[in-house]
Amino acid sequence: MSAVVWIAVGSLAAWGWLLLGQGFFWRTDQRLPEHEEYRENSKGREGDDGRCWPSVALVVPARDEAAVLPESLPSLLAQVYPGKAEIFLIDDGSQDGTGSLARDLSARHGGLPLTVSSPGEPEPGWTGKLWALRHGIALARARDPEYLLLTDADIAHEPDSLRELVASARSQDLDLVSQMARLRVTSGWEKLVVPAFVYFFAQLYPFRRINRPGARTSAAAGGCVLLRTETAVRARVPESIRQAVIDDVSLARAVRRGGGRIWLGLAERVDSVRPYPRLADLWRMVSRSAYAQLRHNPLLLLGTVAGMVVVYLAPPVALLVGAFGGNGAAGWLGFAAWAVMTGTYVPILRYYRLSLWLAPLLPFTALLYLLMTVDSAVQHYRGRGAAWKGRTYSRPRTAPASGPPPAPDGPAGPPPA
Structure with a gap:
């Protein structure tokens, strides 16, 4: 098999695991837990069961x-x-x-x-x-x-x-x-x-x-x-x-x-x-802290880039190779991986009440996030760190006197595959 086919196989396998083995991350049904015993009582501070509402x-x-x-x-x-x-x-x-x-x-x-x-x-x-x-x-x-x-x-x-x-x-x-x-x-x-x-x-x-x-x-x-x-x-x-x-x-x-x-x-x-409203605004929002998500680690950055390419960019490339290069196996594998990717993106688009036609564009959006993450690393090594409203935060080098520093993490950029 060609290298493109092998990459497409890896991408489809990755999407199979993401679909079933990553905590059903694509579902949007995690909303506030049910609560029967606390309800509003407009006449006072107590709930229907007589409990006092906390301050x-x-x-x-x-x-x-x-x-x-x-x-x-x-x-x-x-x-x-x-x-x-x-x-x-x-x-x-x-x-x-x-x-x-x-x-x-x-x-x-x-x-x-x-x-x-x-x-x-x-x-x-x-x-x-x-x-x-x-x-x-x-x-x-x-x-x-x-x-x-x-x-x-x-x-x-x-x-x-x-x-x-x-x-x-x-x-x-x-x-x-x-x-x-x-x-x-x-x-x-x-x-x-x-x-x-x-x-x-x-x-x-x-x-x-x-x-x-x-x-x-x-x-x-x-x-x-x-x-x-x-x-x-x-x-x-x-x-x-x-x-x-x-x-x-x-x-x-x-x-x-x-x-x-x-x-x-x-x-x-x-x-x-x-x-x-502009791409530049979104770019700054993501890139200001994306490299911190990767703990300012060049190896994690390289792994993220490679993983994003295989998982998000390889499917449409394989489909194009199959369609225009006569490689049917690559084309069908790329189509299958892209289809699974698109299907997992639909629930979040429904949650945001957006057109489902945006779902097949996820590879392009992932490419933008990949570039934002690389830019975040570039800005870090230029000494600009995580800049926000006139303040710049570089990677902590030493622990504060009273305790160890936490690992920098959070919802900043695209996930390592």
Whole structure:
């Protein structure tokens, strides 16, 4: 057999394993767990079974978020929650009036009480977001809440989002409940690139495996994390992960190492309002941290490139070789692998309510992610690291004085095959 046929065989075998052996990552049925015993009682703080709803502190790190805050913050202020809840927005050195805008929005919309505070510049060894979370969690703990909702400033919540998160956590005795917000898919580039972001993340961290009690796989989505305060203290969050450029998976691992139970799924009441209208915007979003996903390891980068080529690019190439080069075996093998790939992409397109005609374009989208990942490595070796809103984070070289550095990981780029 020719080399093209052998590569096509390897690609089809890889897709057979991904289809059946990678935790059914392509399915989109992991939604908030069922909860019968906690329901809203509009007359008071108690659920239908007489239990008291726990107090919650909502911590929102925000750096230069004035453009999206008018869409996201009012949704937090308007949360309909039977228990006590308040918001702590941490203005992380914003230059665009984020803090004053947050106060104006609170005065205009009312709702949950809002505290706006600033932590100052991060100390050495801290990333900006985790430094802001540290400050916000410290303020929140003074109120002694039972839960912390860590949510990004570009995330909008339906009015019952908090209640549903808490109800699921309580009914299933979960220490961490995280939802991957539904990202914006308005522009053409967003429709092409964004669903694949979630698809690749789920391929790396299959939700079903994460949600299995006692599983070794751990992950969270940093935009929406409900965390039991007692668990955060036990896991030393965020101190134990303070160097993590991609913090959500590190957070989930810290919770699981501390004996906590975690859950991750797709959101139905939580949406990202941050726009990525151009390819350049999406490119920066992925490339700023993709190489950190590979632990800044050149060998992992080479393996990822090779794996992406065989798994995603070889099927259409083999099909073309078969169609125009007279190699029928290569053509049929390439077609079969491409068909399986396309079928696994359909559920995420349905979740985003997008045209299923985008599914056969996954090889092209994967090529874009591959180039973004290579660019991420190039930027790293040029000393630009993970750049975000005026800050650049290079690979941690030494451990902080009080603990070991976490492995940098998270939903940053395409998965190694």
